[in-house]
Amino acid sequence: MAASSSSSSSLLHQPHLSFTSKSSVQQPVRRPTVVRASTDSNSNSSSSNNATAKAAAAAVTFSKGSNIRDEARRHNVVHSHRFSAKYVPFNADPACDEFYSLDEIVYRSQSGGLLDVQHDIAALKHYDGAYWRSLFDSRVGKTTWPYGSGVWSKKEWVLPEIDSDDIVSAFEGNSNLFWAERFGKSFLDMNDLWVKHCGISHTGSFKDLGMTVLVSQVNRLKKLNKPVVGVGCASTGDTSAALSAYCAAAGIPSIVFLPADKISLAQLVQPIANGAFVLSIDTDFDGCMQLIREVTSELPIYLANSLNSLRLEGQKTAAIEILQQFDWEVPDWVIVPGGNLGNIYAFYKGFHMCKELGLVDRIPRLVCAQAANANPLYLYYKSGWKDFKAVKANTTFASAIQIGDPVSIDRAVYALKNCDGIVEEATEEELMDAMAQADSTGMFICPHTGVALTALNKLRKSGVIGKSDRTVVVSTAHGLKFTQSKIDYHSKNIKDMACRLANPPVSVKADFGSVMDVLKKYLLSKAPKY
Ligand SMILES: Cc1ncc(COP(=O)(O)O)c(C=O)c1O
Numbered sequence: 001m002a003a004s005s006s007s008s009s010s011l012l013h014q015p016h017l018s019f020t021s022k023s024s025v026q027q028p029v030r031r032p033t034v035v036r037a038s039t040d041s042n043s044n045s046s047s048s049n050n051a052t053a054k055a056a057a058a059a060v061t062f063s064k065g066s067n068i069r070d071e072a073r074r075h076n077v078v079h080s081h082r083f084s085a086k087y088v089p090f091n092a093d094p095a096c097d098e099f100y101s102l103d104e105i106v107y108r109s110q111s112g113g114l115l116d117v118q119h120d121i122a123a124l125k126h127y128d129g130a131y132w133r134s135l136f137d138s139r140v141g142k143t144t145w146p147y148g149s150g151v152w153s154k155k156e157w158v159l160p161e162i163d164s165d166d167i168v169s170a171f172e173g174n175s176n177l178f179w180a181e182r183f184g185k186s187f188l189d190m191n192d193l194w195v196k197h198c199g200i201s202h203t204g205s206f207k208d209l210g211m212t213v214l215v216s217q218v219n220r221l222k223k224l225n226k227p228v229v230g231v232g233c234a235s236t237g238d239t240s241a242a243l244s245a246y247c248a249a250a251g252i253p254s255i256v257f258l259p260a261d262k263i264s265l266a267q268l269v270q271p272i273a274n275g276a277f278v279l280s281i282d283t284d285f286d287g288c289m290q291l292i293r294e295v296t297s298e299l300p301i302y303l304a305n306s307l308n309s310l311r312l313e314g315q316k317t318a319a320i321e322i323l324q325q326f327d328w329e330v331p332d333w334v335i336v337p338g339g340n341l342g343n344i345y346a347f348y349k350g351f352h353m354c355k356e357l358g359l360v361d362r363i364p365r366l367v368c369a370q371a372a373n374a375n376p377l378y379l380y381y382k383s384g385w386k387d388f389k390a391v392k393a394n395t396t397f398a399s400a401i402q403i404g405d406p407v408s409i410d411r412a413v414y415a416l417k418n419c420d421g422i423v424e425e426a427t428e429e430e431l432m433d434a435m436a437q438a439d440s441t442g443m444f445i446c447p448h449t450g451v452a453l454t455a456l457n458k459l460r461k462s463g464v465i466g467k468s469d470r471t472v473v474v475s476t477a478h479g480l481k482f483t484q485s486k487i488d489y490h491s492k493n494i495k496d497m498a499c500r501l502a503n504p505p506v507s508v509k510a511d512f513g514s515v516m517d518v519l520k521k522y523l524l525s526k527a528p529k530y
C-alpha cells in the first residue's frame with residue numbers, strides 16, 4: 001500500500017499516510033512515507049526508517065523573525081490526523097461501549113469509576129515497532145517544535161489529535177538516566193543499577209511530564225470555547241508547582257489547594273512565584289483532594305490531579321524514554337515511589353504500549369515503594385489484595401507521598417498484577433539513611449527516592465533482585481526541593497533517629513594551627529590502612 005506519495009506536503013518526520021481500511025492493506029505492516037521539506041520523496045519499505053531519521057536530522061532553517069512555533073505551523077498545514085484517542089472507563093469489560101471525546105470535561109465514568117485514555121491501537125499498528133523506535137529516536141536532542149520535548153516526541157501516542165500550535169511545553173522529559181556505579185557497587189553489590197532522574201526537570205519533578213499534556217489540552221478546550229476559566233489541583237507540592245508554571249506560560253489562571261504546613265518551602269514558593277491563586281488549607285492532602293473534587297464539579301475549574309487520566313499520558317513517556325535510553329533493551333526492574341498512585345500505572349502503561357506495538361518483547365517488573373507512614377497500597381498488597389482500606393497518613397519526610405486515600409488505587413493494582421509487581425515500604429529512618437547514602441556517592445536525591453532505594457535494598461537483601469539484574473530507580477523530584485530534611489539529618493536534629501550518616505560541618509577557630517589539626521585528623525581517617 002503506497003503512502004500518500006502525491007502530497008507535496010513539507011511534513012517533517014510525521015507519520016503521514018492516507019489509510020484505507022485495514023482490510024484493503026496488502027502488507028500486514030505498512031511502512032511510512034517520510035516527506036522532507038520540499039523534496040516530496042517517497043521512501044520504500046527498506047529505506048523508510050533511515051529516511052525517517054534523516055528527515056528528522058534535517059536542519060530547520062528559520063526565516064528572519066520566525067520561531068520554532070511558526071516553523072511547526074508551516075510544516076503542519078496539511079497534516080491530517082491519522083491517530084486518535086478517547087476516554088473509556090478504566091479496565092472496563094471489552095463489550096462496554098461507553099466513551100468520551102478528549103474534548104469533553106469528564107473525569108469519571110458513568111458508574112463513578114476511573115477513566116483511561118484509550119488509543120486507536122489498530123491505527124498505530126499500521127507501523128511496526130522498528131518504525132516507532134526510529135521515529136522516537138530521530139526526535140531526541142532537537143529543537144523542532146514540539147518534538148524537542150521528551151513527551152511530545154511521542155505525540156502520536158500521547159495526544160495525537162492536538163494541534164502542535166496548542167501545545168504548552170517547556171521541552172520537558174529527556175531526563176538523565178544515571179548509572180549509579182558507586183552506589184550500586186558499594187552498598188548493594190550491583191553493577192547495573194540506574195537512576196532515572198525525572199526530577200531534573202523544569203519545575204523539579206516528574207509532574208511536568210503530565211502537566212504539559214493537561215495544560216495543552218486546556219489550551220485547546222479554551223479555544224473550543226469550553227467552560228474552563230482556570231485549572232485547579234490539590235497538592236503535596238509538586239503537582240501545584242508544575243500546574244502553576246505551565247498555566248503561567250499559557251496565560252491560564254491556576255488555583256492550588258495546599259495542606260497548610262505540610263509542604264516544603266521550596267515547593268510552596270513555586271506556585272506563589274508563578275502567580276497561582278494559592279489556598280493554604282488546614283487539612284491534609286486527602287482533605288484537599290476531596291475539596292478540589294467538590295469544587296471542580298461546581299465551578300469552571302478544570303481538575304489537574306492525576307484522577308484526570310490525561311496527566312498519565314505524559315507521565316507514561318518516562319517509561320518509553322527509559323527503554324529508548326537503553327537502546328530498546330528492557331530492564332529487569334523499575335522501582336517507583338507511590339503516593340496518589342497515578343505514576344506507577346503510567347509506567348506500566350508506557351511499557352505495555354511499547355510491547356503491544358512491537359518496540360520491545362517484554363516489560364520489566366515494577367516495584368511500588370511507599371513510606372511506612374503512608375502505606376495503604378503496601379497494606380493492601382500484604383493482605384493478598386483482599387482488603388483495601390484508606391489510612392490516615394502520618395507525617396513523613398517523604399512529604400509528597402503523604403497520602404492515605406490514593407485516587408488511583410485501582411490503576412496501581414491493575415499495573416502491579418499485570419507485571420508481577422511488588423510493593424515495599426520504608427520507615428523514616430530507612431528512607432533518610434538511604435537518601436544520605438545515595439548523596440554520599442554524588443547524587444542529591446529527594447526523600448521519595450530514598451523510599452525507592454530502601455525498597456531496592458530490601459529486595460536485594462532478600463535475593464528477589466539479583467546482583468546483575470538491570471534495575472532502574474525512578475527519582476521523582478529534585479533534592480533541592482527538600483533541603484530542610486537534609487539539614488535536619490546532617491545536624492542530627494531528628495527525634496528518635498540516629499542519623500548515622502550525618503556529615504555536619506566542623507566549626508574551627510580562624511587560626512592556622514587549629515585548621516591544620518582538624519585537617520590532619522580528617523586525612524588520617526581517610527588514609528588507606530597498610
Ligand atoms: C516527588 C514525588 N514522588 C512520588 C510521588 C508519587 O506519585 P504518585 O502520586 O503518582 O503515586 C509524588 C506525588 O504524589 C511526588 O510528588
Ligand SMILES: N[C@@H](CCOP(=O)(O)O)C(=O)O
Nearest residue numbers: 235236237238239305306340
Ligand atoms: N505528590 C503529588 C500529590 C498529588 O498527586 P497527583 O499526581 O494526583 O496530582 C503532588 O505533588 O501534589
